[in-house]
Amino acid sequence: MNRRALLQLPFAGPLLAAPHNDLPAYRVVTDYQPAQQPGMPGRYAGQVVSVHSPHSIDEPTGMADAATVDQMLARGMTALTGHADAASAWRSFFNASDVVGVKVNCSGAPQVCSNPVVVGAVVRNLIACGIEPRNIYIYERFLDQLTSPGYPKYVPEGVHVTAIEVPRRSIRGYDPRTYVEVDFFGEDDTRSNLARLVTGTFTKIVNVPNMKDHGAAGVTGCLKNITYGNFSNVARSHREEKTNTLSFIGTLASVEPLRSKTVLHVMDGLKGVWHGGPFVRDPKFVFYPKTITVGTDPVAIDHQLLDVIEGERRKRGAVSVWDRGPEHLSEKRSLDPNFNPFIREPGHIEFAARQGLGVYDAAKIRHTRIEVA
Amino acid sequence: MLLFAIIPMLLWDQGPQSAPVLEKAGIREIATPNRGEDWAGKRVRANLVDASRLVRLDAPGVDYAIGRAGATAVPWINSNLWRELRDTEVPFVYDVAGAGVLLAAAEAYSSGAEAYLRIKPEDLATFASAMTFLRQMDGPRLQPRVNFALVTNATPEMEEVMNLLVRRNLLFQPVAEPVRWKGMLVRPGTGEFDKEATADPYRFAAMVRSRIGDDRRLVRIYGSDTVLARLYGDERHSRVHLLQYGRNTVAGLRVRVAGRYPRVLVASPGERVLAAEDVVVDGSRTEFTIPEFQTYAIADLDAAEPGVLASTWSESEFELTADPATPHWRTAKPSVLDRSAFGGPLPFGRTEVRSRWTRDSLYLLYSCPFDSLNLKSDPVTDRDTPQLWNWDVAEAFIGAPTGDIGQYREYQISPQGEWVDLDIDVVHPKPDGGIGWNSGYQVKARIDRAAKVWYGEMRIPLRSIAPAQWKAGDRMRLGLFRIAGAPPDRTLVAWQPSFRRNFHVPEAFGTLLLEGRN
Numbered sequence: 001m002n003r004r005a006l007l008q009l010p011f012a013g014p015l016l017a018a019p020h021n022d023l024p025a026y027r028v029v030t031d032y033q034p035a036q037q038p039g040m041p042g043r044y045a046g047q048v049v050s051v052h053s054p055h056s057i058d059e060p061t062g063m064a065d066a067a068t069v070d071q072m073l074a075r076g077m078t079a080l081t082g083h084a085d086a087a088s089a090w091r092s093f094f095n096a097s098d099v100v101g102v103k104v105n106c107s108g109a110p111q112v113c114s115n116p117v118v119v120g121a122v123v124r125n126l127i128a129c130g131i132e133p134r135n136i137y138i139y140e141r142f143l144d145q146l147t148s149p150g151y152p153k154y155v156p157e158g159v160h161v162t163a164i165e166v167p168r169r170s171i172r173g174y175d176p177r178t179y180v181e182v183d184f185f186g187e188d189d190t191r192s193n194l195a196r197l198v199t200g201t202f203t204k205i206v207n208v209p210n211m212k213d214h215g216a217a218g219v220t221g222c223l224k225n226i227t228y229g230n231f232s233n234v235a236r237s238h239r240e241e242k243t244n245t246l247s248f249i250g251t252l253a254s255v256e257p258l259r260s261k262t263v264l265h266v267m268d269g270l271k272g273v274w275h276g277g278p279f280v281r282d283p284k285f286v287f288y289p290k291t292i293t294v295g296t297d298p299v300a301i302d303h304q305l306l307d308v309i310e311g312e313r314r315k316r317g318a319v320s321v322w323d324r325g326p327e328h329l330s331e332k333r334s335l336d337p338n339f340n341p342f343i344r345e346p347g348h349i350e351f352a353a354r355q356g357l358g359v360y361d362a363a364k365i366r367h368t369r370i371e372v373a
Numbered sequence: 374m375l376l377f378a379i380i381p382m383l384l385w386d387q388g389p390q391s392a393p394v395l396e397k398a399g400i401r402e403i404a405t406p407n408r409g410e411d412w413a414g415k416r417v418r419a420n421l422v423d424a425s426r427l428v429r430l431d432a433p434g435v436d437y438a439i440g441r442a443g444a445t446a447v448p449w450i451n452s453n454l455w456r457e458l459r460d461t462e463v464p465f466v467y468d469v470a471g472a473g474v475l476l477a478a479a480e481a482y483s484s485g486a487e488a489y490l491r492i493k494p495e496d497l498a499t500f501a502s503a504m505t506f507l508r509q510m511d512g513p514r515l516q517p518r519v520n521f522a523l524v525t526n527a528t529p530e531m532e533e534v535m536n537l538l539v540r541r542n543l544l545f546q547p548v549a550e551p552v553r554w555k556g557m558l559v560r561p562g563t564g565e566f567d568k569e570a571t572a573d574p575y576r577f578a579a580m581v582r583s584r585i586g587d588d589r590r591l592v593r594i595y596g597s598d599t600v601l602a603r604l605y606g607d608e609r610h611s612r613v614h615l616l617q618y619g620r621n622t623v624a625g626l627r628v629r630v631a632g633r634y635p636r637v638l639v640a641s642p643g644e645r646v647l648a649a650e651d652v653v654v655d656g657s658r659t660e661f662t663i664p665e666f667q668t669y670a671i672a673d674l675d676a677a678e679p680g681v682l683a684s685t686w687s688e689s690e691f692e693l694t695a696d697p698a699t700p701h702w703r704t705a706k707p708s709v710l711d712r713s714a715f716g717g718p719l720p721f722g723r724t725e726v727r728s729r730w731t732r733d734s735l736y737l738l739y740s741c742p743f744d745s746l747n748l749k750s751d752p753v754t755d756r757d758t759p760q761l762w763n764w765d766v767a768e769a770f771i772g773a774p775t776g777d778i779g780q781y782r783e784y785q786i787s788p789q790g791e792w793v794d795l796d797i798d799v800v801h802p803k804p805d806g807g808i809g810w811n812s813g814y815q816v817k818a819r820i821d822r823a824a825k826v827w828y829g830e831m832r833i834p835l836r837s838i839a840p841a842q843w844k845a846g847d848r849m850r851l852g853l854f855r856i857a858g859a860p861p862d863r864t865l866v867a868w869q870p871s872f873r874r875n876f877h878v879p880e881a882f883g884t885l886l887l888e889g890r891n
Contacts, residue, residue: 167621167624169597169621170624170625171596171624171625171626171627172624172625172664176627176651176653176660176662177651177653183587186575186579186582188542188593188594188598189594189595189596189597190587190595191627233595
């Protein structure tokens with residue numbers, strides 16, 4: 001990526017044409033050019049590999065089985081890449097000179113978050129590519145959320161575990177020259193800036209989201225985690241029952257260099273949340289897909305996530321994530337799976353596909369399912 | 374005559390017997406509502422004020438009742454700015470305590486209001502500290518910069534409208550009918566701003582914002598919902614006052630100001646060094662980040678490019694002559710000091726500074742025009758002269774290019790050849806002010822009374838600046854200053870204005886560039 005002339009462009013970003021009249025007008029400001037092959041949708045557009053194992057996590061204790069997770073990850077990566085062994089598969093993405101950010105999801109921590117066993121396995125594979133521990137960063141926006149999973153215990157010394165926004169609301173961890181400007185509800189602070197770690201430190205990013213329902217976005221998977229977890233001032237996109245996640249998520253994911261640097265998604269679906277996400281409002285909403293999904297195409301992966309969450313909700317008798325009925329809107333009844341504070345926007349995944357971030361059409365997605373005994 | 378802003382004053386109900394308490398806190402001037410008290414002989418000056426004339430203001434701050442009024446998720450800001458902007462002839466009084474003392478003082482100062490603060494004795498030190506900061510920052514008055522004029526009336530609706538406009542950082546000038554205004558004029562009750570719109574301040578503010586257009590707003594604030602801005606100045610120098618009404622420290626504030634200002638200097642009470650970060654200047658706007666501040670910050674924006682003084686290489690050392698006509702000085706291109714510390718014009722001609730360097734030494738030659746000289750009697754030139762800056766003097770502050778910018782060396786010379794060199798640490802000042810350190814520099818001074826110019830030349834050992842092997846292309850941090858005239862009309866001359874009554878602002882320094890070969 002070439003950094004264009006400083007001082008010239010921050011005020012001269014393109015105004016993205018709103019695809020519909022009722023969508024907000026976004027202005028993307030960045031000095032970065034896309035890579036020759038942007039990480040998203042990456043080399044394996046339209047491909048999803050899901051690896052399921054009944055032994056991956058012990059439901060009563062919530063403990064993941066490290067050996068099984070290692071095996072699931074290896075099977076997933078080899079199936080995705082076609083390489084004969086896991087080491088070769090990882091090396092096809094990373095080399096010793098990389099500085100890698102592992103974007104975890106900790107909004108539901110400690111109950112449901114990027115499992116430290118999964119994150120530990122990802123880090124070990126990165127180190128096996130020759131990357132020094134000091135060049136690996138496990139990161140999340142908020143420090144208070146990042147602390148409880150105890151990641152340092154699962155990774156070698158030297159690996160950074162760091163938060164972008166310390167303290168909360170601080171903008172110093174964000175790049176002032178790389179942002180999306182949009183006015184959703186008349187708010188005065190109309191910028192959402194990309195993390196400095198992404199623009200200035202990382203050469204690549206591994207995204208490790210969970211399988212979760214999301215009260216605003218419908219589901220929170222690859223796209224939501226890589227965007228709302230890397231940009232500042234994003235909560236402003238929701239107000240009362242209205243949320244702008246439909247178009248905001250895809251717009252943020254398209255911003256360079258985030259799009260180019262995010263080269264791999266490892267969706268930790270050992271545990272999931274079928275209602276009340278992204279938090280765990282009640283343990284009764286936790287379920288156990290016992291699945292790890294890998295791919296480079298966040299849209300294709302999130303489309304299958306939609307099916308998983310929707311299927312679980314159907315099984316539990318809850319209204320669809322696609323439901324837009326005002327009769328199901330209530331902020332106060334969030335523990336009732338038939339009520340939600342926002343009109344969910346699961347259409348954000350298809351919107352992202354239109355931004356060129358991946359394949360949404362189910363008929364064009366190749367979904368490989370692997371079972372590990 | 375230069376007009377200065379109005380600094381708030383302490384409204385003190387206690388009698389002259391309380392003078393020692395005030396003195397201990399560092400307060401030398403108060404306003405008293407009590408007639409007949411004899412403060413004569415006290416080291417506190419008392420000014421009688423008619424308390425019945427004072428209009429009481431609420432303590433400024435923030436109410437975190439989120440969502441109040443239903444149209445916003447941001448905290449509710451209790452600001453008096455709108456009243457102070459509208460009622461410019463009214464003297465106000467605040468009853469404040471704790472952190473509210475500084476915020477109230479800042480609010481009044483930033484709006485130019487005549488204001489008095491009634492505080493508790495335990496807050497005297499806080500008040501004194503706030504006043505020290507304001508006095509240091511207080512320079513010639515600047516004109517308000519606004520996006521529009523608002524035709525005001527005395528209705529409650531108008532008060533709410535003004536309040537919300539202030540809280541939205543929509544900068545306006547209240548005006549009364551009949552009005553002559555060149556820019557955008559908002560006249561409530563007419564046109565698009567009809568009665569219905571005026572009755573809903575949120576809608577009104579949104580309409581005004583839309584009419585201006587965010588791109589054309591003079592100030593934008595990013596990273597806080599509780600910081601309000603006031604903007605003054607012109608295309609050469611602007612000053613932004615930033616008031617944090619929330620209780621928390623602002624951990625990073627991005628500010629955008631209309632205009633092109635390559636130099637951005639930030640000050641905040643209690644912060645000795647506070648450098649603006651990520652300054653971006655394009656053709657029409659300037660952006661910068663204030664890394665952190667609590668309650669109040671002032672940002673001065675200077676349209677001048679940061680200064681660079683090129684030092685010309687010299688193969689050999691040369692004799693000090695204090696004469697720019699000598700061959701080794703004739704070829705050295707001067708930098709010009711033609712502005713005051715606040716960026717304004719000077720009452721005398723421009724000072725020139727030339728520089729040369731050798732393998733071991735840095736030479737500086739000052740050419741200082743004067744109208745009159747303020748010289749110390751019985752000058753001493755064989756050792757440091759403490760507090761030499763109380764007389765006419767030329768100064769160079771020089772720091773290494775890397776490391777703590779608050780640490781640097783200070784070299785002074787007077788027209789009589791007196792000198793003092795100091796080891797400065799702005800954040801952790803040396804107990805003796807750094808005078809115990811000696812650089813080994815040499816000086817030569819000369820007064821040409823016929824031409825009304827005095828000259829001062831320094832030969833500074835390069836190793837005294839930093840123990841480095843200096844080479845062509847290296848840079849140092851450099852401040853060049855002059856103080857001229859006798860009190861109370863002393864002129865502070867700065868190559869790179871600091872926009873405060875203090876030269877020790879390393880964020881404001883320019884650059885010394887070592888040119889040529891070595």
